[in-house]
Amino acid sequence: MNSRSQKFKFKIRDFNDVTPILIFLIVVVFFGIATQGRIFSPYNIKILIDQSVTTLVAGMGMIFVIALGGTDITPGAVAACGGFATYLIGCKYGILAAFAVALLVGGATGLLLGVVNARFKVPSFMASLAIGPIALRGFANIILQSQESEVIITPELVSINTFPIKLPIVITLLIIIVYLFHYSPFGYYCRAIGENESAVRYAGVNVRKIKILAFLISGLMSGFATVFMVSRASGLQTSLGTGFEMNVMMAIFVAGVPVTGGIGAKIYKLIVGAFTLLILQTGMVLCGLTGSTIQLVRGLVLLSVVYLSVTLNNKGPEGLKNLFPSKKKKDTANA
Amino acid sequence: MRTGDCVLELRNINKFFASTHANNNISLTFNRGEVRGIVGENGSGKSTLSSIICGMQKADSGEMFKDGKPYAPKSPLDAISNGISMVVQELGVLTQLTIPLNIFIGREKQFSKFGIINTRKMKKAAQRELEKFGLGVVDVDDYAGDLSIEHRKMVELTKALMVDPDVLILDEITQALSRDNRDRVHKVIHDFAEKNKTVIVITHDIEEIVELADTITVLRDGQVVGTVKASETTPDKIKSMMIGRDLTGNYYRTEEEETRGENVILSVKDLTLPGVFNDVSFDLYEGEILAFCGLSDAGIHELGEAIYKIGDKSQGKVLTPLAQKKEVESPIDIIRAGGAYLSKDRDVAGLMLQADIKTNIAIPSIRDLAKGGLFVKPKDVRKKAQDAVDTFEVKCTGIEQPVMRLSGGNKQKVNLSRWLTRDLKFIILDCPTRGVDIGVKEYIYHVLAEAKDKGIGIIMITDELPEAIGMADRIMVMHKGTIAKTIHRSEGFTEESIIEVMI
Numbered sequence: 001m002n003s004r005s006q007k008f009k010f011k012i013r014d015f016n017d018v019t020p021i022l023i024f025l026i027v028v029v030f031f032g033i034a035t036q037g038r039i040f041s042p043y044n045i046k047i048l049i050d051q052s053v054t055t056l057v058a059g060m061g062m063i064f065v066i067a068l069g070g071t072d073i074t075p076g077a078v079a080a081c082g083g084f085a086t087y088l089i090g091c092k093y094g095i096l097a098a099f100a101v102a103l104l105v106g107g108a109t110g111l112l113l114g115v116v117n118a119r120f121k122v123p124s125f126m127a128s129l130a131i132g133p134i135a136l137r138g139f140a141n142i143i144l145q146s147q148e149s150e151v152i153i154t155p156e157l158v159s160i161n162t163f164p165i166k167l168p169i170v171i172t173l174l175i176i177i178v179y180l181f182h183y184s185p186f187g188y189y190c191r192a193i194g195e196n197e198s199a200v201r202y203a204g205v206n207v208r209k210i211k212i213l214a215f216l217i218s219g220l221m222s223g224f225a226t227v228f229m230v231s232r233a234s235g236l237q238t239s240l241g242t243g244f245e246m247n248v249m250m251a252i253f254v255a256g257v258p259v260t261g262g263i264g265a266k267i268y269k270l271i272v273g274a275f276t277l278l279i280l281q282t283g284m285v286l287c288g289l290t291g292s293t294i295q296l297v298r299g300l301v302l303l304s305v306v307y308l309s310v311t312l313n314n315k316g317p318e319g320l321k322n323l324f325p326s327k328k329k330k331d332t333a334n335a
Numbered sequence: 336m337r338t339g340d341c342v343l344e345l346r347n348i349n350k351f352f353a354s355t356h357a358n359n360n361i362s363l364t365f366n367r368g369e370v371r372g373i374v375g376e377n378g379s380g381k382s383t384l385s386s387i388i389c390g391m392q393k394a395d396s397g398e399m400f401k402d403g404k405p406y407a408p409k410s411p412l413d414a415i416s417n418g419i420s421m422v423v424q425e426l427g428v429l430t431q432l433t434i435p436l437n438i439f440i441g442r443e444k445q446f447s448k449f450g451i452i453n454t455r456k457m458k459k460a461a462q463r464e465l466e467k468f469g470l471g472v473v474d475v476d477d478y479a480g481d482l483s484i485e486h487r488k489m490v491e492l493t494k495a496l497m498v499d500p501d502v503l504i505l506d507e508i509t510q511a512l513s514r515d516n517r518d519r520v521h522k523v524i525h526d527f528a529e530k531n532k533t534v535i536v537i538t539h540d541i542e543e544i545v546e547l548a549d550t551i552t553v554l555r556d557g558q559v560v561g562t563v564k565a566s567e568t569t570p571d572k573i574k575s576m577m578i579g580r581d582l583t584g585n586y587y588r589t590e591e592e593e594t595r596g597e598n599v600i601l602s603v604k605d606l607t608l609p610g611v612f613n614d615v616s617f618d619l620y621e622g623e624i625l626a627f628c629g630l631s632d633a634g635i636h637e638l639g640e641a642i643y644k645i646g647d648k649s650q651g652k653v654l655t656p657l658a659q660k661k662e663v664e665s666p667i668d669i670i671r672a673g674g675a676y677l678s679k680d681r682d683v684a685g686l687m688l689q690a691d692i693k694t695n696i697a698i699p700s701i702r703d704l705a706k707g708g709l710f711v712k713p714k715d716v717r718k719k720a721q722d723a724v725d726t727f728e729v730k731c732t733g734i735e736q737p738v739m740r741l742s743g744g745n746k747q748k749v750n751l752s753r754w755l756t757r758d759l760k761f762i763i764l765d766c767p768t769r770g771v772d773i774g775v776k777e778y779i780y781h782v783l784a785e786a787k788d789k790g791i792g793i794i795m796i797t798d799e800l801p802e803a804i805g806m807a808d809r810i811m812v813m814h815k816g817t818i819a820k821t822i823h824r825s826e827g828f829t830e831e832s833i834i835e836v837m838i
Contacts (some may be wrong), residue, residue, distance in 0.1 A: 168729050185701045190697050195687035202676065202684040203699040203753075204666035237778060263690050 006311045008309035011198065020255035020282055021273045023305060027276050031283030034312070037284050048282060050161075051168055052274050058248045059270045060177040061110075061221025064214040068193040068251055069261035073133030074113060075248055078106045079241025079249035080140035082226040090227075091154045092305055096156055099256075101222035109136065110219020115201070124215075132245070143237045151236040160231035173224065178267050180217070181320040194261025250298070254305050266290055340367040342420070342533050343388070343406075343502055346395035351385055357383040358394070359557040365502065368531045370524060372544035372565070375554035376577055376772040377742035381537050384554070388535075389421035390414035404500075408623050412441075418501035422491045422508055430480030432558070433459035437479045468523050484680075486633060490679050492523065503527060504535045509543060510770050513631035513798050514837065521547055539772055541570045541577075542801065553577055574773050586777040587805025588784060593824035595808055596621030599609050599656050600761045600792040601674065603642060607649035611637045612816035619761060622790040624783065626797060626807035630837055636679055637766045639796045643669055643676040657760065670699070672714040673760030677750060677767060679796070685750045688739040692731060693720040695738050695770050696753050703757075723752040728778070744775030755782065761792035766800060780806060804828040812836040 031039050058075045063071040082105035090098025113131055117124045144151070146204060154190065179189040189210045192200045201207045229241060255273030258264040280301060284294045350358040357380045365371055375381045386392045389397070399406045401417055408414040411421065417698045420621065428437055435457040439446070446457045459728030461475050470489040479487060483546040488508060495503060505524075509517045522535050538544050544551060545565050551578040553560040560576050601619040606612070608679045610632035619625050629635040630686060641649040644665050653663040658672035669676065677685035686695055697704065705711045705717060720734040727748045733743060738746055747767070754762060767783070783793060797803050801812050812820045812833055820836040822828060 062514055132525065181711075183713075184709060185705050185711060186550070188694075188701045188711060190700065192687060192690070192694065195690045195694070196683075198684050200698065201688050202643075202666070202678055204670040204700075264686075 004135065012205070015257075017266075019305075019308070020269050020276070023277045024256075024272050024279075025322040027279050027283070032280055035283055035286045039279065040192070044282065044286075048275065048278050051278055051282075053166060054229050054244070055247050055274045057170060057173060057228065057250050058225040058244070058250050059274060060173060060267065061218035061269065062245075062248055063252055063257070063265055063270055064181065064187075064190050065124065065180060065218045066194075066249075066259075067261045067265035068212070068214055069185075070117065070211070071128060071130075072110075072113065072188065072218045073128045073226060073245045073249075074109050074136065074219070076241040076244035077132035077136035077140070078109050078219065078222040079226045079229050079244055080144075080238070081105055081109075081136045082223055083236055083240050084140055085145055086227055086230050087151060087153055088158070090157050090230075095154060095160060098160075099224070099227055101145075101228075102226040103220055106221070106226065107216060108219070109222070111212065113219065114215030116217065118208040118211035119255070125139075127242060137167045137321055140240075141238050144236060153230060153234055153236070154196075157231050158234045160227060161234075166228065173221070174267075175220075180214075181267055184274040186210065186213065191265055191300045192267065194258075195263060206266075246276065247277070250302055254302055269286050281316025286295045340531075342367050342402060344400040345388070345399045346400070348384070348387060348394045348399070349393070350380075350394050351389060352383075356557050358387070360399070361554075361559055363416055363552060363562070364557065365535065367501075367533060369530055369550060370534045370548045372548035372551040373537045374541060374544060374573060375536060375555065376540075376774060377744050377821065379554040379577070380557040381554050382506060383557075385421065385506055385537055388414070389419055389504055391786060402455055415498055415500065419504070420490070420498050420502070421504035422495045423506055425827065428479040428482070428487045428490055432614050433478055434473060434482075434490055438464060438497065439488055440456050448819045452480035453473075461493075464497050465489070467468045468493055468496050469526075471518055477835065478522075483631075485512050486813055487725065488512065489516070489519075490686045492520065496523070497784065500532070502533045502535065504537070504538045505643045506723065507539065507770070508536070508645070509538065509540060511704065512645060514617075514834075515630045524596075539770060541773070542681070544769045545570050554587050559627065569654060569656045577772075578774060585800075586780050589746060591827070592597050593623075593808035593826065595623035596790055599643070601794075602652075602654040604652040606638070606641055606649060606653065608634070608641050608649045612641075612813070615813075615818060617818070619792045621760075621789050621792055624787055624793045624795055626795045626803035626810045626835055627813060628797060628800060628803050628810060628837060629813035630814060631835070632818045635796045635813050637763055637814070639763050639794070640678075641678065642763055642794070644672075645676075648698070655760075656680070661803055666772060673758060675699075675754035675757065675762040677754065677758055677762065679765035679769065680770070681747060681750055685736050686746060691737055692724060692729070692741075692749055693734040695749055696720040696723045696734075696756075699753050711726040718764075719756070723749075726756060727752040727782075744771035747779070748775060751779065751782065751814075754788065759786070759791050761794070762786070763796070765796045766798060766799075769793065800830050800833055803833070804830065814838075 061077065062072050082102040085101045086098045086107050087102040099195060108118050113124065113128050116122050116127045116131070181190070189200060189205055193207060193210060197207060230236065233240065251274040253259060253273070254276055255269035256264070256268065257269050277298065281294055281300065284297060341364050345361055346361045348358050348361040361384060373381045373384070383392070387394045390411045401419070406417055408417060408419070409736055414420070427439065435454065438461045441456050443452055446460070451597065455799065458475055465473055467473070470493055473482065473486045473489050479490060483489065492508065508518055512520065512764070524536070528534055536544060536548060543566065548565045550562055551565055551568065551571060551573060552562040561562070580747045598621050598623050598760070599618045604616050606615045615638060617625070622751060626640065627635040640646060642653050644653065644663050654661050655663060655668070655674065660668055660671065666676070682688055693716060696747055697719060700719060701749035702713060703716050717734060724731065726732055729741070729745050729748045729752070731745065738749060741749065751767065767781050771779070787793060795803065795806065807828070808824050810822045810828060810833065811818050812822070814836060822832065
């Protein structure tokens, strides 16, 4: 009806795409100054990349599920359960076997979750809560607690945690995922389902199949992340992967991927988000803050970023003015 | 006009949205006992005007007078207390609540004792209200979310009538209503006006408003073009007032003979959807337009979905004789056979409203756009979308614009273009011109005639008889789930002969 506001909306959409990068830059500059540059020492950079790997890899799978409007909170439990399987098989038969068995655990979990969600229509949050943190982790705890001696993995498996082995794998995975997500019909369908599932169904797409595949990919990527996690920890504990899925979700959402999914989901946002969080965390550690304070700040940052992106998405340019709604403004909004 | 007492007066109303002058110096008077139609193309300012009258927006300048006293509503609630009530175009029902709660929300106190609501009493009262206005076709035990759009409108209308306003504003109320429910609403409007009250009807349907209203105000580009007596005008005169030029003439087909190709392109055999329709069989030929008409319980819309095999409850066969795979088992088979289906419910089962035009156009064709079925080049997607937007003359700022920012007509153009830019053999269209203005309607008919000439078979399911009569080669009239009569164009279509079978 009025072209001016259309253009405005247009700008805001673009703005919403650059918000994550802006926030990233703010965090970088802030901690660059606050730590007097220490955070960008070669050693710290190496640590940052090293730490980002598990989150990135699991996120590259989870983003398919989030794009279509679902939730997958199994990665942490897959890590616990798959981690034990990796230890059992990997220590005996080597690296390839370790990956194979972790992928099997992750893939099977994803497939089950996909079928339960798509075929039997159980909301993915509930289904993955039941399958992951409750069932799988419980299972892992029982097995691990029955182990008498300390669980330590072989040097061969630990060697996965070196850049020459780790980086090529992660980069290959990244290329495959970027292709699948942004350049394959499957990726388009995932994002379209997040926009309007029924419209995609009416466009003649087998939505059920797409959903199951998305959960499968998410599970497989959790499998990859598991191996990296185990090799990095060089041993197993019952707490392996606790809260892992929350880190992954934070990385995805902090960079403005809509919680409801859709075409706003993008891989670069995950990468930017993961590093934003890590720099935030590492920076705070270097500044001498304690664990619980860090947790609190992370939570506040996520809350404000998600609020910002939701407001921008819903209300467009007017949203900015209403970021802190006063009583009076609220009245006109209702009217 | 029944009487002449002025109930509501607008003086020099102006409203701007950024640079757009949505309402330009509008002055109007509304009289008691009058049914007033307000018509205009999309973007002519009629919805803005009604939202100002009912307090949803404030005018930038100008005054209003209700019964001679200054009237400046702060909110819809304020408008209601001043005796002005409205049924909005975007439906306002609360889907998670039952119908009685929907009707009495905000007024539930009358049923409560010690803070507990007597739902049984409320239900009875709701039933009574619905019946009082002759809209008792709705089952009050349902949740509003389970109702069809038609029944939701009945609930909304009851809610608006219940406060017994002096002025009732109806925004696109009969859009999407089938003939029988439309008649019910018309009766409500007439009864209401008989009580010396005023009804303002905002609509796209010119034929309807000429019959229904006493007077009609035409808006164009935010200005009043004129107000005329319905008895002294014709739909064509109104239409040329709306678009500011004479219509190019007849936008329907002019020939009186049916034409079609030799080959059967889609064959439906004994298709049954239990409880909705039974044993429907017919063949669709190349280059044929086959229209389906019927009342709301006739099953015409469900038939369209069943042919597309969406949902798996229907029995019977749908065949595509020219395709490699003959029997249709799922929507994908229809699409592979060169078919397409356009739902009546564009915003739910058609478009992704928040996504951009590009994505919307690309999704049905993404498999074909992928090189070797694997790689989708963003450039190809953009080209496909740009071509579709250019061919269908979609008014937009660019293919990145979100679809929800488009007018209804342009949304429908996007919706149609997604399919018609494909290499089609046949298409099933459920109410293709619903909620679009005349300019776009004319355009759609033109596109359909072109598609027919190219040999595309078209099934057109429609609630509008003039459309079926104007475009079809064959009309199948359905009555309570069976095909009651088939009429050929050469036999001559008349509204009477169709309605006779429908009822």
